[in-house]
Amino acid sequence: MEKVLDNAFAKAENDNVSQWNEEKLGDLIEIKYGKDHKKLNNGNIPCFGSGGIMRYVDTQLYDEESILIPRKGSLNNIMYQNNPFWTVDTMFWSKIDKTKVFPKFLFYQLTLIDYTILNVGSAVPSLTVSVLNDIDVTLPPLPEQKAIATVLSSLDTKIDLLHRQNKTLEELAKTLFRQWFYENIEDCKFEKLGNYVNTIDNRGKTPPNKPEKTNFPLIEVNALKDETRLVDYSVIRKYVDEEIFEGWFRAHPKKYDTLFSTVGSIAEVSMFLLEIGSIAQNVVAFSPINGMSPFYLYEVLCFYQRDIKEFDIGSVQPSIKVSHLMDYEIPIPIDLTKIEKFDQIILGNCNKMELNYKEIKNLEKLRDTLLPKLMSGEVRVKQ
Structure with a gap:
């Protein structure tokens, strides 16, 4: 995996990076409030709170690409969804303007932010729409956004596969x-x-x-x-x-x-x-x-x-x-x-699980090293 990725990168050129634009998050997405789930029947659609999946329901709130941002609770638990979902009132969801930003790229960029710094709550950590809308987002051209997201997604896909194997x-x-x-x-x-x-x-x-x-x-x-x-x-x-x-x-x-x-x-x-x-x-x-x-x-x-x-x-x-x-x-x-x-039989399984775990950690380290460099333009993806 590392060798394949090595061939995908190029050194950053300052003149190219200068073509990147800065936008407010509120100009890229429309942040929406979650809704109460208690009256929904059980089903197969994930229902998210700020801590993750709470249950599965029979009704969707939205079925397109969306970035979920905690409104209360675990503020740094940003999520990306590309399947039907429901969110409760502790979790914002969003409609994304795909003419301006590639959704998965925006998700990865937003994961770099420490949202606890933006906390406006006292007893319970909280975020507001106005605070989130004011976040600055740096965007390369759309084709490069897609290329960056593809590289990072390939790592996440491999990590997910290894978790599922285990x-x-x-x-x-x-x-x-x-x-x-x-x-x-x-x-x-x-x-x-x-x-x-x-x-x-x-x-x-x-x-x-x-x-x-x-x-x-x-x-x-x-x-x-x-x-x-x-x-x-x-x-x-x-x-x-x-x-x-x-x-x-x-x-x-x-x-x-x-x-x-x-x-x-x-x-x-x-x-x-x-x-x-x-x-x-x-x-x-x-x-x-x-x-x-x-x-x-x-x-x-x-x-x-x-x-x-x-x-x-x-x-x-x-x-x-x-x-x-x-x-x-x-x-x-x-x-x-x-x-x-x-x-x-089980010894063989455990040996495989151990090898998978070590590969997961290596891939996570590689992803976490690449993420800020790709988002800043320090490392560029060949197109």
Whole structure:
């Protein structure tokens, strides 16, 4: 991908960049208000709030290209839509003047703005139409806008494909577990979870942390909520330095250990596949012992998640006591060769997911490096 893109770029020429025009956003788009969704029936049309998709409804608000801009809440969560959609009152949508601007180009340019600086709210972050209309937008000629958007879109398309591949691999593992083990539960014996795991537990140990990124992210509960078994490092906001990482924690998880949340959003499950970082005190790690497969362990905890949540002993907020969980009985196949075959398949899936994740990060880095350079004219697209 990088080699193909290298051939697409040229050095910027100052005289060409001077042909770019500056426009007000209000001259390029008509900003519209979202509407209440509560009376709409369920359907297959996405309904957006400022945090993302809220539900799917049966009615569209608009069906052409549009840029969605938060009115309240997560102000930097700009979205592009090219399919029918609905937005609620916390999310603006827009009609775009395509004679002046290529919609996808405008979307990418608007993602460079920090909208929190434009916040006019007090208790709740907010934007207004007048504030947004006054934003300055620099535009190259339409053909170059399209060329720039095409380059950036090709990267996003590849990233999306890799995410979908990982989701498919995850769904395959769950289907295989259900067919091989749950649907043949009579071929299993039930034994206590505690017989098959060692627990890595840093509860009561709150390390000194910092918001600046280091090589040692602190994995908290919100990072266990990805659609796949991969830890979602994009939501992590706390990091430790190497000295704290090496000396503060009781222990660190090992590759393929299962991560499990015990406080707050309880029974969230992930796998320590990438071997990056350590766990915060509301997350424990389970290392398989006594012949337990790490992949089977992960699937068991996912499959019986609803049952496990019944161990909640919290009052102010949900909480699970690990010692109670150790008494939970899980199915263990009598024929262990089934687990061995399951391991072989899922190990291959996990290896592919790991490679996909690394490629996603490389492509995101490339896109995020190119984006401001293309938008400023520092790097030009050959046409």
